[in-house]
Amino acid sequence: MKHRVAADLSGLPTFGHGPHSPTWWGTLGFMALEGTGFALAAGAYLYLALSWPAWRLSAPQPNHWPGTIVMILFVVSLVPNHVLHRHAKQCSMIPVRIGLVVMSLLGIAPLVVRWFEFPALNIYWDTNAYGSMLWVLLGLHTTHLITDVGDTIVLMVLMFTRHGYSGRRFGDVGDNVFYWDFVVLTWIPIYVLIYWAPRLG
Amino acid sequence: MSSADVTGDRHIPEPDPAKGDLAPERDGPRDTGMDDASLHRWLERTWRTPSGIVGALSSVDHKVIARRYLITAFVFLGLGGLNAVAMRIQLSGPQRGLIGPDLYNQLFTMHGVTMMFLFAVPIVQATGIYLVPLMVGTRNIAFPRLNAFSYWIYVSGGAFAWVSFALNMAPDVGWFAYVPLSGPEFAPGKRADVWAQMITYTEVSSLAVAVATIVTVFKQRAPGMSLDKIPLYVWAMLVTSFVVVFAMPAVMITSTFLILDRLVGTHIFNPAEGGDALLFQHLFWFFGHPEVYIIFLPATGMVSSIIPAFARRPTFGHLGLVLSLFAVGLLSFGLWVHHMFATGLPKLGASFFTASSMMIAIPNGVQIFCWLATLWDGRPVIRTPLLFVFGFFFIFVIGGLTGVMLASVPLDLQVHDTYFVVAHFHYVLIGGSVFPLLGAAYFWFPKITGRMMSERLGRWHFWLAFIGFNAAFFPMHLVGLWGMPRRVYTYPAELGWGNINLFISAGALLFFLSFVLFTFNLVHGALKGTSAGNNPWDAGTLEWATSSPPPSYNFARIPIVTHIEPLWAERETLPVATGLRVDARELLISTVAEAHPDIREKSATPSIWPLFAALAVGGTFLYSIFTPWAIVWGAAPIAITLIGWFWPKGDPEDQE
Numbered sequence: 001m002k003h004r005v006a007a008d009l010s011g012l013p014t015f016g017h018g019p020h021s022p023t024w025w026g027t028l029g030f031m032a033l034e035g036t037g038f039a040l041a042a043g044a045y046l047y048l049a050l051s052w053p054a055w056r057l058s059a060p061q062p063n064h065w066p067g068t069i070v071m072i073l074f075v076v077s078l079v080p081n082h083v084l085h086r087h088a089k090q091c092s093m094i095p096v097r098i099g100l101v102v103m104s105l106l107g108i109a110p111l112v113v114r115w116f117e118f119p120a121l122n123i124y125w126d127t128n129a130y131g132s133m134l135w136v137l138l139g140l141h142t143t144h145l146i147t148d149v150g151d152t153i154v155l156m157v158l159m160f161t162r163h164g165y166s167g168r169r170f171g172d173v174g175d176n177v178f179y180w181d182f183v184v185l186t187w188i189p190i191y192v193l194i195y196w197a198p199r200l201g
Numbered sequence: 202m203s204s205a206d207v208t209g210d211r212h213i214p215e216p217d218p219a220k221g222d223l224a225p226e227r228d229g230p231r232d233t234g235m236d237d238a239s240l241h242r243w244l245e246r247t248w249r250t251p252s253g254i255v256g257a258l259s260s261v262d263h264k265v266i267a268r269r270y271l272i273t274a275f276v277f278l279g280l281g282g283l284n285a286v287a288m289r290i291q292l293s294g295p296q297r298g299l300i301g302p303d304l305y306n307q308l309f310t311m312h313g314v315t316m317m318f319l320f321a322v323p324i325v326q327a328t329g330i331y332l333v334p335l336m337v338g339t340r341n342i343a344f345p346r347l348n349a350f351s352y353w354i355y356v357s358g359g360a361f362a363w364v365s366f367a368l369n370m371a372p373d374v375g376w377f378a379y380v381p382l383s384g385p386e387f388a389p390g391k392r393a394d395v396w397a398q399m400i401t402y403t404e405v406s407s408l409a410v411a412v413a414t415i416v417t418v419f420k421q422r423a424p425g426m427s428l429d430k431i432p433l434y435v436w437a438m439l440v441t442s443f444v445v446v447f448a449m450p451a452v453m454i455t456s457t458f459l460i461l462d463r464l465v466g467t468h469i470f471n472p473a474e475g476g477d478a479l480l481f482q483h484l485f486w487f488f489g490h491p492e493v494y495i496i497f498l499p500a501t502g503m504v505s506s507i508i509p510a511f512a513r514r515p516t517f518g519h520l521g522l523v524l525s526l527f528a529v530g531l532l533s534f535g536l537w538v539h540h541m542f543a544t545g546l547p548k549l550g551a552s553f554f555t556a557s558s559m560m561i562a563i564p565n566g567v568q569i570f571c572w573l574a575t576l577w578d579g580r581p582v583i584r585t586p587l588l589f590v591f592g593f594f595f596i597f598v599i600g601g602l603t604g605v606m607l608a609s610v611p612l613d614l615q616v617h618d619t620y621f622v623v624a625h626f627h628y629v630l631i632g633g634s635v636f637p638l639l640g641a642a643y644f645w646f647p648k649i650t651g652r653m654m655s656e657r658l659g660r661w662h663f664w665l666a667f668i669g670f671n672a673a674f675f676p677m678h679l680v681g682l683w684g685m686p687r688r689v690y691t692y693p694a695e696l697g698w699g700n701i702n703l704f705i706s707a708g709a710l711l712f713f714l715s716f717v718l719f720t721f722n723l724v725h726g727a728l729k730g731t732s733a734g735n736n737p738w739d740a741g742t743l744e745w746a747t748s749s750p751p752p753s754y755n756f757a758r759i760p761i762v763t764h765i766e767p768l769w770a771e772r773e774t775l776p777v778a779t780g781l782r783v784d785a786r787e788l789l790i791s792t793v794a795e796a797h798p799d800i801r802e803k804s805a806t807p808s809i810w811p812l813f814a815a816l817a818v819g820g821t822f823l824y825s826i827f828t829p830w831a832i833v834w835g836a837a838p839i840a841i842t843l844i845g846w847f848w849p850k851g852d853p854e855d856q857e
């Protein structure tokens with residue numbers, strides 16, 4: 001079939017931030033499916049909790065402090081996270097490097113506290129279904145936390161190399177900021193379910 | 202809309218390069234004003250899959266990956282079909298001693314698992330991997346390396362299941378593996394673990410494809426392909442991908458919970474320790490019912506592509522068909538409990554799910570009537586693809602009618618776990634998905650291979666399949682109503698089910714033979730078929746605008762869309778856009794709703810790392826059926842391969 005040139009694309013930019021970029025949509029897609037996983041795990045917890053009249057099944061209360069500290073660290077981390085986002089959009093290298101170092105540290109810190117969260121549940125996964133669900137919920141969130149911290153560290157290293165001076169890499173930083181928001185956001189319902197729902201029973 | 206509007210003056214959010222710390226853009230030759238021969242040379246050099254074994258294993262071309270998917274899924278169809286033939290020989294007479302109960306349990310489980318997870322879902326997604334980028338007028342799928350990764354994960358999951366079968370270790374707990382039967386107490390050994398991890402492999406793979414498909418449709422549509430000009434097949438794949446995104450995590454959660462119960466002693470499904478066995482069924486069917494529509498919706502998209510091409514007019518009720526797809530996709534999440542009517546649910550809940558099960562017949566009915574109206578008003582040319590569409594109408598409507606019957610609780614309780622249900626879902630799945638798929642094979646085969654399949658053999662194939670299918674499955678309604686239960690490896694002669702089962706087995710054999718004929722036609726067509734040309738059916742969508750088979754870069758210049766059937770609207774010359782680089786894999790990113798050109802984005806180059814990542818992930822899954830520490834040990838190779846995958850290698854595609 002013969003072609004008839006009807007438009008010129010040569011002036012278009014070679015990268016875009018946020019919803020302009022396919023990677024942003026891909027990240028959103030993965031958030032949607034992982035969010036569904038969180039919702040279903042939480043639903044399974046509630047299904048079991050509502051099926052048994054004395055939920056917690058005579059287990060001791062979990063100690064909420066490690067979880068609360070993680071929550072506080074998460075909320076604090078949102079500030080540098082979004083400062084980083086602004087600099088990523090402007091493609092300015094030095095602040096982005098500083099921001100990624102800060103965010104890597106603010107990712108490792110809750111991970112360290114998370115180590116103490118598991119014993120603070122005051123129950124093992126194989127004691128009863130209540131214990132199983134607590135470990136599952138915490139484990140599910142920890143998987144996401146580890147993944148994102150790993151991603152942040154690799155991206156940080158990358159931005160210290162010559163590969164960093166590229167619009168797409170700055171776009172990746174923006175998507176990393178976006179995903180960290182997701183990790184923080186999903187912690188809120190999980191935190192409530194793990195530490196505060198059992199106190200109702 | 203005139204094609205000038207496509208790039209009309211509007212704000213392009215270009216970052217100011219003076220402000221950012223960016224390496225200057227290294228520009229290369231563009232396609233603007235280039236003659237066709239040099240353009241082809243440049244694009245072929247940039248987009249081709251490298252030669253050699255490593256090159257083949259590194260391919261990220263959506264057509265190459267899709268071809269592999271299609272062939273692999275077809276092999277699994279053959280294997281699943283052989284399972285069925287073995288079962289039908291055993292059931293062809295009362296008390297036959299060919300197959301014992303243990304092997305029979307593995308056979309029907311492998312049949313279900315293979316057909317659902319290794320054939321039906323992968324093959325509809327594979328068709329989408331091939332066709333969606335062509336139909337939206339782009340050069341590759343979004344996230345091509347993720348797409349390649351998904352294929353390797355899928356193959357390893359399938360091989361894992363079938364090697365287990367060869368080792369007498371195949372799952373034997375039914376394709377839905379209910380607890381407590383599949384739990385630690387009643388399923389010792391590794392068979393149920395194989396089920397659980399095979400699920401995880403295949404779901405990871407289809408979730409990856411779903412995300413890639415969604416982003417391709419949202420962001421890579423050709424200029425001018427606004428929402429109202431998206432082909433129905435692409436809509437169907439988009440809705441399906443959304444259903445995958447929201448349904449598949451449920452089965453991953455189910456299989457993970459099961460393997461945790463079995464491997465590390467959690468009690469999620471154990472009622473003795475505060476768990477609940479019914480929770481398994483809820484989680485499984487929250488995936489399992491949408492699964493039916495994951496298989497069915499792409500098939501409706503295929504029907505919506507075949508009918509206008511042969512009715513010689515655009516589809517009647519385009520908007521109605523799109524809205525029906527949405528409605529079916531949404532309602533598919535509200536039906537799962539109708540698989541659980543026999544579990545003693547509260548009456549009100551059961552009534553709700555009866556109502557929603559009947560409601561989904563409405564959008565499906567709308568679709569059928571739109572297709573009939575298209576044919577009615579057109580000048581239908583009866584060729585093999587259309588014959589299979591007629592077969593689909595006939596069989597699927599019967600399956601739909603028994604579906605409405607089964608939605609009623611009293612009837613469901615009577616025929617629960619009998620062959621009536623087996624008949625129903627084979628009418629729905631084979632009628633609703635396999636017949637359109639066979640029609641689609643005849644329809645798009647010329648595009649994929651450049652050659653036609655034999656029309657005469659195609660007609661033979663259709664009638665053999667149609668008669669064989671109905672002979673095999675229609676009598677199952679009767680034998681089910683007489684009380685023959687599912688999943689029994691034999692039955693006593695006194696029950697009088699012998700003759701009808703012999704008839705069913707004969708039909709099944711005929712149906713199997715129809716696939717042998719189909720295979721012959723495929724091979725014969727690929728080797729000796731007549732040359733197809735670009736557009737043998739004179740169809741209207743963009744995949745027919747390029748050569749058959751399409752070149753590695755799909756389109757020499759990005760087409761511009763002005764009509765829902767672009768090739769019918771622009772019969773003389775195709776409007777195209779220029780200005781892309783030819784020395785790097787550049788493609789066009791457009792806006793979600795209007796498909797305005799937005800970014801010249803680089804598409805990923807071939808890479809071996811997705812294969813390594815799949816090996817690391819697959820090895821971890823495999824090891825994890827033996828010890829939970831596999832997750833810890835597997836993390837390091839997974840991390841290394843992912844870093845290898847994403848780390849820039851200095852190609853022009855990695856710059857900017």
